[in-house]
Amino acid sequence: MARYTGPKSKIARKFREPIFGPDKALDRKNYPPGQHGASKRRGKQSEYSVQLMEKQKVKYTYGVLEKQFSNLFKKASAKEGITGTNLLQLLEARLDNAVYRLGIAPTRSGARQLVSHRHILVNGELVNIPSYTLRAGDVIEVREKSKALETISDSVAARMINKYNWLEWDAKSLSGKFLQYPERESIPENIKENLIVELYSK
Structure with missing residues (x-):
């Protein structure tokens, strides 16, 4: 990859x-x-x-x-x-981004690694392609064998309340749903x- x-x-x-x-x-x-740090003059x-x-x-x-x-x-x-x-x-509909947004991984690079290492399911099927495009209604979940991974449990424990209105999160099952494409004003970047x-x- x-x-x-x-x-x-x-x-x-x-x-x-x-x-x-x-x-x-x-x-x-x-x-x-x-080389010259903050003192360097930078042209327009x-x-x-x-x-x-x-x-x-x-x-x-x-x-x-x-x-x-x-x-x-x-x-x-x-x-x-x-x-x-x-x-x-x-970009927001990419699987690795959704895994990051849901709080399953603390960073997007960490989310890409979880996906490529076969820890994530979409609609019950294993998907190891970080660029996989989600559709409205798709369910993203942590594979059963992977739920005990420290990196996942630590990230989930540190996650805030659901900050993104285009995603739904179920803490008990470690799963989320991609509800729809986000409105522009909802994307924080x-x-x-x-x-x-x-x-x-x-």
Whole structure:
């Protein structure tokens, strides 16, 4: 399974956002990485650079590589509605993202690992493809043999009340339901999807 394995703190500092989760390095150095640190003068970014940065931020946030992202954008463009919103909805409908949102894993990368290591079922069937696209009504659950895993039990114990109105959670069975695609205002990530649409329309 192809995935990003490089330095995460540098990427978070580049975008000045904790896109991989809480990061002490970002708290200490809230400026882009580079040889001269915070003192370096940085020129004004071009329109293309700003748009490209936004696309890169979304890719890193959701753990999607370039070809996957391009294919998702094509699907979003072909759907009715606003392309940028469609794109975010498709990203939110990925199985690894839903596992993370439900609190079964503390991070999206952890969720990808749980899925690829065959710990997650969808509608009672084993699915080990993190990019699997969920449909309304799909039930996501932890495999019976995996419910005792420390990483899962710790994450579930630390989860808050259900924060996402497009997901339903049953703590007793360690299962959740993907109710629908989320409305744009319900997606909490700081993303300017219109910049990505502008980038691809050139």
